[in-house]
Amino acid sequence: MSKKTVPTNRNAYIITGPTSGIGRATALELAKHGTVVLVGRDLGRLDEVRKVIEQKGQHAVSVVCDLSDFFSVRRAAAEIIALHLPIVGLLNNAGIMPTRATKNALGWDMTFATNHLGPFALTEALVPHLPDGANVVFIASAVENPEHKPAKAVGFRGGRYISAEASARGEWKPGGSKMPGADAYATSKQANLATAMAFARETPRLRFNALEPGFTPNTGLARGTNVLVHFLLNYILPLLAPFLKYWSTRSGPGAWPPKS
Ligand SMILES: NC(=O)c1ccc[n+]([C@@H]2O[C@H](COP(=O)([O-])OP(=O)(O)OC[C@H]3O[C@@H](n4cnc5c(N)ncnc54)[C@H](OP(=O)(O)O)[C@@H]3O)[C@@H](O)[C@H]2O)c1
Numbered sequence: 610m611s612k613k614t615v616p617t618n619r620n621a622y623i624i625t626g627p628t629s630g631i632g633r634a635t636a637l638e639l640a641k642h643g644t645v646v647l648v649g650r651d652l653g654r655l656d657e658v659r660k661v662i663e664q665k666g667q668h669a670v671s672v673v674c675d676l677s678d679f680f681s682v683r684r685a686a687a688e689i690i691a692l693h694l695p696i697v698g699l700l701n702n703a704g705i706m707p708t709r710a711t712k713n714a715l716g717w718d719m720t721f722a723t724n725h726l727g728p729f730a731l732t733e734a735l736v737p738h739l740p741d742g743a744n745v746v747f748i749a750s751a752v753e754n755p756e757h758k759p760a761k762a763v764g765f766r767g768g769r770y771i772s773a774e775a776s777a778r779g780e781w782k783p784g785g786s787k788m789p790g791a792d793a794y795a796t797s798k799q800a801n802l803a804t805a806m807a808f809a810r811e812t813p814r815l816r817f818n819a820l821e822p823g824f825t826p827n828t829g830l831a832r833g834t835n836v837l838v839h840f841l842l843n844y845i846l847p848l849l850a851p852f853l854k855y856w857s858t859r860s861g862p863g864a865w866p867p868k869s
Contacts, residue, residue, distance in 0.1 A: 615670045619643045621694035623735070625676065625728065626703025628654035630828025631748070635700065640667040646689055646696075648731075649703065650675040676703055676727025677713045686734035698744040699735060701728040701801070708833045709789040710779045718779035720790065724797035726777070729804050741814045747805045749819040752791075753798040759824075759853070760795075764788040768799025776800065824850075 615621075620643035627636035627647045639645045640662040647655045647669055655671035662669040670692065674685030689696075704724045711719040717726070732745060739745070752760040755767025769781035769792050776796055785792040802819050809817035826843045834842065 615644050615668050615692070615694065617693060617695070619668065619695070620697045621646060621692075622698040622700065623648060623689060623696060624700040624702055625649065625674070625731070627658050630830060631822055631825055632700075632702040633658060635702065636669070637662065639698075639700075640665070640669060643697070644668040644670065644694060646692070646694065647671045648674045648685060648689070650681075674727075674731070676731070677719055677723040679715070679722075679726065679730060682727050682730045683734065686731055689735065690738050696735070696739055696743060699732065699739070699746070701732060701745070701747045703728070704748060704797075704830070706794045706830050707790045708835075710793045712779070717777045718793055720793035720797050721776045721779070721800070724794070725800035725804065728801070732804075732808065736808070736812055736815065739815055742816065744816045744818070745805075745808065746817075747801040747819045749801045749805075749821050750795070750798040751821050752795045753802060765791050765795050768796045770796050770799050 622639045622643055623646040624632055624636050624639060625648045626632035627645070628649045628651065636645050636647060636658055645662060645668070647658055649655045649671075650673065652671060652673050655673070659669040659671050672685050672688050673681070675681040705720055707720060713719050713722045715722075728747065736745075751757045752765040753768040754760070757765070757767070760767070764786050765788075766784065766786045769785050770776060771780060771782055775781070779793065781792040781796050786795075805817045805819040808815075824846070826847045831839055831842050
């Protein structure tokens with residue numbers, strides 16, 4: 610945690626993955642509305658964002674958390690609780706989409722651990738400390754839907770959930786994608802939706818939502834893809850965007866903070 614003190618009389622928002630892409634842009638926007646708790650795996654990268662926010666006279670605090678590591682998540686949750694900030698929102702944004710399926714230190718599928726198990730554990734630890742009406746948002750993705758035509762066209766085949774144990778082992782229903790890692794990603798995003806719905810049922814005093822941000826090129830998500838796919842995703846698709854039937858924009862579904 611960064612040592613600088615943060616005000617305890619302003620609304621606070623927690624955001625995971627604020628060091629890149631959608632999360633970075635959202636963290637800078639959230640800072641206009643209150644203190645931002647920046648949650649990520651690299652203190653140097655977190656502090657770079659924190660300094661940008663502080664240079665504008667706004668407030669942020671960095672909390673180190675590797676979402677693929679259960680123990681790191683529990684430590685981070687305890688740090689956040691100890692800040693005693695008036696938290697009004699938690700945005701579970703961080704996510705990875707590796708091209709091939711890999712494992713974390715416990716031998717669990719890295720994508721399932723990072724995109725689902727970590728955010729689930731973080732949220733579960735923080736829920737008792739959130740005031741009534743607080744917003745909790747999970748960033749989902751349309752690629753979890755096997756009927757989503759644009760996602761299918763680029764190789765996704767939708768979430769392929771069998772069981773939590775199978776997902777943690779990196780096993781999915783047959784008939785999946787030829788693109789290694791796509792089944793892990795789509796299934797983790799399916800788990801995000803199920804998580805949001807389960808929390809909403811169990812804790813009606815809070816507002817749980819899952820949000821599809823729309824295809825957002827030039828973030829770090831496609832890191833690891835080959836040069837051709839990287840070029841297509843980041844430079845060709847944005848040019849074609851206005852002509853694509855299924856295109857969705859950040860100003861639509863991705864607006865944050867959500868309206869109450
Ligand atoms: N881009 C799109 O078109 C799109 C579409 C639908 C949904 N989404 C979702 O939107 C969210 C943000 O994606 P993005 O496109 O903005 O990607 P991005 O630029 O790669 O940002 C991902 C963020 O997650 C963090 N992160 C990765 N692994 C982590 C870990 N183990 N522990 C803690 N933080 C970790 C990264 O931190 P580092 O800086 O340390 O790497 C980074 O801050 C993701 O959940 C993604 O699935 C994106």
